[in-house]
Amino acid sequence: MYSFIAKRLAIAVPTLLILIIFSFILMFAAPGGPFGGERPPPAAVLANIEARYGLDQPYIVQMFSYVKNVVFYFDFGPSFQYRDRTVNDVIAQGFPVTLTYGAWSALVAVVVGVSLGVAAAIRQNTWLDYLAVGITIGAQALPNFVMAPVLVLLFTLGLGWLPGGGWSGGLLIDACDAGDRLCFNNPFGGAVRFDYLILPVIALSTSYMASIARITRSSMLEVMNSNFIRTAIANGLPMRRVIFRHALKPALLPVISYLGPAVVGMITGSVVVDVAFSTGGIGQFFVNSAFNRDYAVILGITILVGALTILFNLLVDVLYAWIDPKIWY
Amino acid sequence: MTFKTKLLASTAALLIVTGGAVLADGHATHPDTGVALASDQSFTYSILDDFPSIDPALVEDVEGASVARDLFEGLMTEDANGAVQPGVATGFEVSEDGLTYTFTLRENAKWSNGDPVVAGDFVYGLQRAANPETASEYAWYLEVMGVENAAAVTAGDMPLDALGISAPDDFTVVYTNDAPRPYFPQMTTFPTTFPQHRATIEAHGDQWTRAENMVSNGAYVLSDYVPAEKLVRSRNAMYWDNDNTIIEEITALIINDSNQALTLYLAGEIDVVMDVPAGQFPRLNAEYPGEALSLPSSCTYYYQFNQSDSGPEALKDVRVRQALSLAVNRDIITDNVLAGGQRPSWTLTHWAIAGWEQPEIAVASMTQDERNAMAVELMAEAGYGDDNPLTLEIVYNTSDSHQSVAVAVGQMWKQTLGVDVTLANQEWATFLDTRGEQNYEVARGGWCADYNEPSTYTDLLTSGSAYNDGKYIDADIDALAQEAKFAEDAMPLYREMEQIASDNAYFLPIYHYASVRMIAPDMENWPTENLLQNWYSKDLYISASE
Numbered sequence: 001m002y003s004f005i006a007k008r009l010a011i012a013v014p015t016l017l018i019l020i021i022f023s024f025i026l027m028f029a030a031p032g033g034p035f036g037g038e039r040p041p042p043a044a045v046l047a048n049i050e051a052r053y054g055l056d057q058p059y060i061v062q063m064f065s066y067v068k069n070v071v072f073y074f075d076f077g078p079s080f081q082y083r084d085r086t087v088n089d090v091i092a093q094g095f096p097v098t099l100t101y102g103a104w105s106a107l108v109a110v111v112v113g114v115s116l117g118v119a120a121a122i123r124q125n126t127w128l129d130y131l132a133v134g135i136t137i138g139a140q141a142l143p144n145f146v147m148a149p150v151l152v153l154l155f156t157l158g159l160g161w162l163p164g165g166g167w168s169g170g171l172l173i174d175a176c177d178a179g180d181r182l183c184f185n186n187p188f189g190g191a192v193r194f195d196y197l198i199l200p201v202i203a204l205s206t207s208y209m210a211s212i213a214r215i216t217r218s219s220m221l222e223v224m225n226s227n228f229i230r231t232a233i234a235n236g237l238p239m240r241r242v243i244f245r246h247a248l249k250p251a252l253l254p255v256i257s258y259l260g261p262a263v264v265g266m267i268t269g270s271v272v273v274d275v276a277f278s279t280g281g282i283g284q285f286f287v288n289s290a291f292n293r294d295y296a297v298i299l300g301i302t303i304l305v306g307a308l309t310i311l312f313n314l315l316v317d318v319l320y321a322w323i324d325p326k327i328w329y
Numbered sequence: 330m331t332f333k334t335k336l337l338a339s340t341a342a343l344l345i346v347t348g349g350a351v352l353a354d355g356h357a358t359h360p361d362t363g364v365a366l367a368s369d370q371s372f373t374y375s376i377l378d379d380f381p382s383i384d385p386a387l388v389e390d391v392e393g394a395s396v397a398r399d400l401f402e403g404l405m406t407e408d409a410n411g412a413v414q415p416g417v418a419t420g421f422e423v424s425e426d427g428l429t430y431t432f433t434l435r436e437n438a439k440w441s442n443g444d445p446v447v448a449g450d451f452v453y454g455l456q457r458a459a460n461p462e463t464a465s466e467y468a469w470y471l472e473v474m475g476v477e478n479a480a481a482v483t484a485g486d487m488p489l490d491a492l493g494i495s496a497p498d499d500f501t502v503v504y505t506n507d508a509p510r511p512y513f514p515q516m517t518t519f520p521t522t523f524p525q526h527r528a529t530i531e532a533h534g535d536q537w538t539r540a541e542n543m544v545s546n547g548a549y550v551l552s553d554y555v556p557a558e559k560l561v562r563s564r565n566a567m568y569w570d571n572d573n574t575i576i577e578e579i580t581a582l583i584i585n586d587s588n589q590a591l592t593l594y595l596a597g598e599i600d601v602v603m604d605v606p607a608g609q610f611p612r613l614n615a616e617y618p619g620e621a622l623s624l625p626s627s628c629t630y631y632y633q634f635n636q637s638d639s640g641p642e643a644l645k646d647v648r649v650r651q652a653l654s655l656a657v658n659r660d661i662i663t664d665n666v667l668a669g670g671q672r673p674s675w676t677l678t679h680w681a682i683a684g685w686e687q688p689e690i691a692v693a694s695m696t697q698d699e700r701n702a703m704a705v706e707l708m709a710e711a712g713y714g715d716d717n718p719l720t721l722e723i724v725y726n727t728s729d730s731h732q733s734v735a736v737a738v739g740q741m742w743k744q745t746l747g748v749d750v751t752l753a754n755q756e757w758a759t760f761l762d763t764r765g766e767q768n769y770e771v772a773r774g775g776w777c778a779d780y781n782e783p784s785t786y787t788d789l790l791t792s793g794s795a796y797n798d799g800k801y802i803d804a805d806i807d808a809l810a811q812e813a814k815f816a817e818d819a820m821p822l823y824r825e826m827e828q829i830a831s832d833n834a835y836f837l838p839i840y841h842y843a844s845v846r847m848i849a850p851d852m853e854n855w856p857t858e859n860l861l862q863n864w865y866s867k868d869l870y871i872s873a874s875e
Contacts, residue, residue: 032758035466038775039796040765044484045468052464083382084538085556093556149588156596164593166582167558275585280558284585293758 001321005314012310017067019306020299024063027295034080034293053080066299076303077296081289087300094282095304098269100171101197101279105205105266106259113209114255117216121224121251122243132213139210148203148276155199162195165277171197200277204270208262215258220251249323256323260316264308268301359575364853365873371578372852372871374601375590379557379583384538385523386458389466391862392581392603397520399562399579399866400545404432404451404502404517409868411683411781411859413514417446417524417546418502427509432517434500439567440526441543441550448496450524450546455494457530458521461485470521473779474513475506508814512782518863519780548574548867557583562866575870594847601855602847608730610669610845620847623670625681627778627860628842629786630674632723632738634835637767637800643719644770648711650834653771655704656745657738658697663840666733670843676827677776678786679841681860685783688824690831701745708746720749725773726760734839735773764798774798774836781860783823784813790830801835 076087120132156164176183269283406416477493493505613621659673739750
């Protein structure tokens with residue numbers, strides 16, 4: 001098992017390198033550049049700017065020095081769009097935000113999705129099943145760019161319960177202000193505030209939750225009809241024990257393989273959530289950095305997502321081996 | 330957080346010490362207007378995009394410039410109408426040839442750390458902006474100002490001290506220019522010319538604009554900046570005119586979606602929305618009278634005709650260009666398509682530029698029917714009609730409003746002139762390449778004023794302008810532009826340039842911009858007359874609700 005993990009991590013390095021090279025080729029193939037706009041600066045000014053960012057060098061030199069800086073100094077370079085910041089700054093500021101609402105979304109999606117799926121499967125063809133399937137189809141059909149404004153309309157403008165956007169320090173803050181909803185002071189210092197978190201988490205987790213519920217339901221149905229479950233029931237084991245002890249673990253295998261990329265998707269945030277709720281996460285940079293031709297930010301985020309994807313796929317494989325004794329690496 | 334608290338505490342302490350009773354007392358009134366002031370003098374506004382930079386030497390967008398104007402103060406500043414008034418300088422003298430400006434600084438101006446603001450800070454700031462190592466995109470502004478040797482210094486061909494600015498003593502700044510510019514004092518209100526605190530910048534390098542490092546000399550200091558989320562500035566207790574400042578704290582929220590910003594405004598979380606989608610103005614104006622404002626914004630929207638070798642033969646024919654221009658019903662575009670207070674345009678120069686009078690453009694005063702008839706005639710003369718239809722492609726950068734305009738224009742050309750129009754939208758950076766390399770037939774363009782004088786627009790009409798993407802060359806316009814640089818009264822010359830451009834339909838002006846804002850009813854003194862949309866938080870205040 002350990003040698004398997006070591007081997008997978010070793011393969012990750014060339015994978016990431018290929019990712020970097022491909023991103024470089026695509027970036028330089030795209031027309032336009034990071035500087036300019038309606039009013040491109042005069043040639044001398046543009047030359048100064050390009051010299052400062054090393055863009056006057058041949059592509060291959062740029063690529064080598066980029067890889068060298070990343071590998072040896074963990075330096076992802078300066079942002080071209082935000083002149084006072086480096087890519088490390090951009091990620092250090094935005095990633096904790098997306099990680100916070102992404103992790104909560106993942107938790108909500110798994111807990112609600114699995115419960116709905118299991119409930120629907122063991123009460124197949126009852127009103128509970130129809131309700132669960134109805135909810136999941138509805139949730140999957142409703143894209144989050146529609147849901148986000150509807151949530152704001154309902155909970156902010158209509159009911160006035162939750163803030164319509166912003167982040168304001170996020171989950172952990174120094175202290176609650178008077179009148180803050182869903183804010184809890186910690187007797188040991190600091191406070192936890194959920195109000196800014198709720199709408200982004202609902203908007204982000206719903207469609208993942210729906211997918212998880214549907215996968216769980218069909219996989220659970222399959223497992224419940226298998227011989228070992230029939231045997232367990234025939235042996236007179238209580239239903240609760242059959243489900244949680246014997247059926248759930250194998251039924252979750254397909255859910256886990258779905259979760260690898262899904263969790264990466266959630267913790268690296270979403271453009272829609274960042275724009276609709278102004279959370280300040282890195283999700284918005286996926287699109288913005290490409291539009292702005294902010295090469296260093298594009299690369300930094302690509303590498304981040306690439307590395308996380310490799311990591312989570314590895315985690316999924318390890319979990320597989322733990323759940324299913326038949327799998328051995 | 331702790332920094333901010335400390336700062337607020339020290340500000341409050343100072344207010345009490347200096348007897349700034351205006352704010353200590355919740356029922357205080359405004360010294361000039363006598364309006365009762367709210368006890369909470371802080372407000373929140375929303376902007377669409379994060380600031381590329383708030384370093385005055387690097388600032389390159391309108392919103393970043395607003396922040397820089399709050400945090401820093403230049404030699405001169407502006408009143409609510411945009412008229413020049415003393416800033417750090419109490420005044421200036423101009424030499425007889427109009428080339429040398431001598432500014433006298435006030436002696437009580439201080440940096441936020443208590444250091445006096447001296448002439449050397451202005452010299453340092455300007456040299457830093459011009460320095461090739463700073464790589465400021467706005468280094469070109471110094472060239473437009475006419476500062477001596479600006480282009481050579483930026484290109485690295487001359488040392489920094491060759492730049493036409495000097496400090497004979499601590500309270501005198503002397504600018505040496507290569508041509509007289511009547512609007513020069515106005516240009517010293519622009520962030521690129523602001524003073525900078527050398528010790529801070531040298532100590533912190535690229536990190537000097539962080540809230541914990543920044544030293545500034547304006548009415549406000551930077552107290553918090555969370556990129557992509559918000560920027561907070563609060564009073565600078567060291568500011569020389571702090572006693573007359575009322576607003577305590579300003580928060581700029583970065584909200585990438587203008588409809589979301591509007592929602593937060595309606596929920597009472599934001600006091601000012603900078604960019605309301607234009608199409609929403611009529612509804613908002615009806616539902617929230619007095620809160621939805623349409624202000625003239627000094628930009629002009631136009632279409633370029635590619636008249637270079639790569640352009641279509643038809644567009645080299647002045648009759649075709651005129652016909653295309655005449656057939657565009659600008660009133661329909663401003664009133665029905667955009668509906669945000671924009672005005673139809675027949676010139677590049679914005680109608681609201683100071684001292685500007687439109688030239689006598691005959692077609693502008695015709696009815697659209699007359700124009701259409703004339704357009705049909707011109708088109709027939711040029712040999713295009715049902716048997717030989719003209720085909721054109723309009724390229725624009727992806728955006729709903731650009732698309733609406735292109736659809737409308739295409740429809741007008743089709744209906745009136747029988748032109749077969751195809752529309753093509755491109756993503757922004759790609760579009761700029763396409764237009765800059767003349768790979769188009771008709772392309773959307775927009776231009777915004779950098780200073781309140783016509784040459785900020787008319788320079789674009791010259792063949793030497795790097796932004797003349799239509800690549801038209803007119804010797805008369807070039808000669809007039811040269812003459813205008815040294816003319817006593819350049820206005821008639823500017824008008825003549827526009828007249829020639831219009832007669833030849835070198836490009837197709839469509840409308841002059843307006844920007845639509847939502848401003849809370851208790852926000853007072855928001856400038857509506859400043860064409861460049863410059864605003865200073867120190868001039869604002871919040872009235873007490875009844």
